[in-house]
Amino acid sequence: LYQKLIAANMKVVAKKRKLASPKTKPVAAALPAATNQAESVDNSSLDKAIVDCVTRRLRSTVRIRPLPNRCRLADLYALCPSAVAARLPWNRARCRHKGVAFLEFANPEIAAKHAAVLQGSRALGGARELATSIPPVQPDSISASQYNTRRVVVSSLEGRIAASQLLELAPGAQRVRFPEAGAGAGRGRHAPNVAVITFADARQALDAVLSCQGAVVGGGKTSWMLEKIPGKPKPKHLVDRRTLVLTGVNKAMTDSRLLLALPRCTKLERRGSGVAVAAYETEAACAADLAAWPAAAEDPDWPTVTYGHRKVASSNDSEMQRSGTKSRLIVANLLQGTKKSTLLKFLADNGLKAKRLSMASDGRLALINFETATAASAARIQLLRGSAKLAGEDKLRVAYSLDQLVPMTGRKKTVGTSRPRKSASSKAVAAS
Secondary structure (H helix, E strand, C coil), X not given: CHHHHHHHHHHHHHHHHHHHCCCCCCCCCCCCHHHHHHHHHHHHHHHHHHHHHHHHHHHCEEEEECCCCCCCHHHHHHHCCCCXXXXXXXXXXXXXXCCCEEEECCCHXXXXXXXXXXXXXXXXXXXXXXXXXXXXXXXXXXXXXXXEEEEEEEEEECCCXXXXXXXXXXXXXXXXXXXXXXXXXHHCCCCCEEEEEEECCHHHHHHHHHHHCCCEECCEECEEEEEECCCCCCCXXXXXXXXXXXXXXXXXXXXXXXXXXXXXXXXXXXXXXXXXXXECCCHHHHXXXXXXXXXXXXXXXXXXXXXXXXXXXXXXXXXXXXHHHHCEEEEECECCCCCHHHHHHHHHHCCCCCCEEEECCCCCEEEEECCCHHHHHHHHHHHHHCHHHHECCCCCEEEECCXXXXXXXXXXXXXXXXXXXXXHHHHHHHHC
16 A cells, blocks of 8 residues: 555656646757767667676676575575675465575676585585586677666565665666565565666666665665566477377277368378377368368367477487487397406407496396497497407397397397296295
8 A cells, every 4th residue: 555655646746747847849850960870879888888787797696506495585695795686586386485596796706706615515504515507698699689778677675665765776767666566475474575667768777787786675685687578488399280180089080080071181190098190291281171170070079180299309409319329339248247347447448438337237238328429439349349358158249229139049038137036935836
């Protein structure tokens, strides 16, 4: 109620100022060209100042995780008294923090020192060690267009804060809004509050961020930053316009009946759980069957049809998949009782180093991981050449992990496994 009264009072004052100000005709058309050039230079310098401010802030921020459940802002300031401000993201649904905190320092050098000191420590009393990191900032990844330059987000507000307290610190502010004020008791009594301040222009907002960072409001330090415009989410899947997905296909629905409803379909596959996938050669044929489907869907027993999806295949994913399949070797038919040290010594003698080595209990099967696919290929050649020293009764076999090992003819036992021993009771039962 108090905040509503303040807002109403601010509206009345604004109306009085508007009525008291003399009405002047716009003179923008009469401005000379030199004034427009000066404004463009001023805007470019302002954009550069915003980018420098944001870049310095990101390089001076240390992320700490995981946090204990009872961690509060006071604990973070007690951990790092030299921190200019601290941010504790809050999960309103669970009435607790999100397990991560951000400590903001005066410059990147102090932030790097504190990150090195806190790395691996248990200063907050949690069961797990703290992991610190400073997000890498690319020079071309930040621009002024990514931020709403007239709005400033003030976080880490503790207790009940009035809008007048923030207006005293920011003289050019026009409006103060508390987005989480209506959260009620579900937010939790230890939850830090957030305020959004709107300014008349971007210069006043930037000056407020630079001057008010770390200001004490309501007994605690606050963090001031420009409001970031939420970007478009990256699509994890793309629509496949050559595939139709049918859901709700019952067992009584035969394939021939579905093909009659989808005359342009080239392939129909049932996936179970009432799902079928129809493939097409062209997008036009797929769109024609999808457009004609509602006419056949008058019967409620007919399934629903939508376009299929395919996963976005990035270059990093393909590279990781290729390195993962070609950097792991399976070595079979080793000598009975071969130890890890024997294989590691053999690889070291040939100038190779394994990242991880796992062996079966009988020592006849080994799984070797390498850093790169090149090292795995070289190790495969050396293992095949030195098979006389490592092989048992059968020929040594070396293959990549996803390659299928074709079973040898005439072999009764499975490679890398031993036949379980029979106990005395099982022998007696077999004899009876």
